[in-house]
Amino acid sequence: MNTTRTLPTIPLPATIRSRFVEDINGLSMHVLEAGFESKGRPCVLLLHGFPELAFSWRKVMPALAEAGYHVIAPDQRGYGRTTGWDARYDGDLNAFRLTNLVRDALGLVSAFGYRSIDAVVGHDFGSSVAAWCALIRPDVFRSVVLMSAPFAGPPPLAFDTADAPPKPKREDPVHRELAALPRPRKHYQWYYSTREANADMLHAPQGVHDFLRAYYHHKSADWKDNKPYPLQSWSAGELAKLPTYYVMDLASSMAETVAAEMPSAESTAANQWLPDRELAFYSAEYERTGFRGGLQWYRCGTSGLFTAELETWSGRSIDVPSCFISGKQDWGTYQRPGVFEAMQATACTRMLGCHLVDGAGHWVQQEQPNQVSRLLLQFLKQAAENVADEPFSA
Known part of the structure; x- marks a missing residue:
């Protein structure tokens, strides 16, 4: 049923x-x-x-x-x-x-x-x-x-390698380098791939509704520090320029990350593109289902299991x-x-x-x-x- x-x-x-x-x-x-x-x-x-x-x-x-x-x-x-x-x-x-x-x-x-x-x-x-x-x-x-x-x-497939000595697949060093920065960091997609990510958000200390309010706010034009520009390379130093919703502090959960940017009650009341009555639908659905289904998509990417396909x-x-x-x-x-x-x-x-x-x-x-x-x-x-x-x- x-x-x-x-x-x-x-x-x-x-x-x-x-x-x-x-x-x-x-x-x-x-x-x-x-x-x-x-x-x-x-x-x-x-x-x-x-x-x-x-x-x-x-x-x-x-x-x-x-x-x-x-x-x-x-x-x-x-x-x-x-x-x-x-x-x-x-x-x-x-x-x-x-x-x-x-x-x-x-x-x-x-x-x-x-x-x-x-x-x-x-x-x-x-x-x-x-x-x-x-x-x-x-x-x-x-x-x-x-x-x-x-x-x-x-x-891409490896190309013109039949007569070349085989090269072992290199592990991406960027995650180790992010963790070693003076302000240690981690990439959100790899965090989303962890076992604890679903519980961190589903049982966010501020509740699912306020977690989503802060998450949507942080990634919207309402957050005035969103002034994007092209990065030069996939490297720890460049990725660290991204806001914390993409490159998080190493010890923080996503719920903790966005809580620091929670909009004021006045700002929330004035929000026209996602008023609380509409956000309430999102939060009720995620409170019911959890976030795991969406997080599995990230795991498919970060695991590399399906790259060959x-x-x-x-x-x-x-x-x-x-x-x-x-x-x-x-x-x-x-x-x-x-x-x-x-x-x-x-x-x-x-x-x-x-x-x-x-x-x-x-x-x-x-x-x-x-x-x-x-x-x-x-x-x-x-x-x-x-x-x-x-x-x-x-």
């Missing part, structure tokens, strides 16, 4: 409905849907990141639907009201690897009766899933929008129309040195634009939804024209 069916109503605009779609790659998938009133509409799939939910798209879905699109936004594997995933730290990580997340997305659009859709749009970690959707199945995902997390392309696509690029949208005050654009540049130079061959939206930090579609909606609709129009200009191919 799916106990999520008895949960409180989600605070959504009247034009968005909540529903479940069964048997999606082993999941009962919770989906928000707009533009469902008539059949035959072109479809757009929206993929959220961490620590968010399909709910993060509530402000852009009505505009896309009003423009004629059928808009689908799932709680992805490990999140929210979607069930059928293993919440144990010692459970099977295979289910959370990127290729299986692509399979989730593929199964969902197929369940809705689409052989192809106009665009897949991903934010934060959802950007990685969207990128791999477009890379692996460009016939289905005919354009892609990457938000707040640029894509460097698939990992991703090397299957070594040398491939995203060749469908693409664009990038991020907040101008979002460090996510630059947190991996060189990736923003590589995305435009090699990873995406038909990049139609990169947009850094002023007045937005990491939560760009929540902080500046009107601007994001405008950019998405502009891109969808350009992408359709771009595809129409292609020579016919059998």
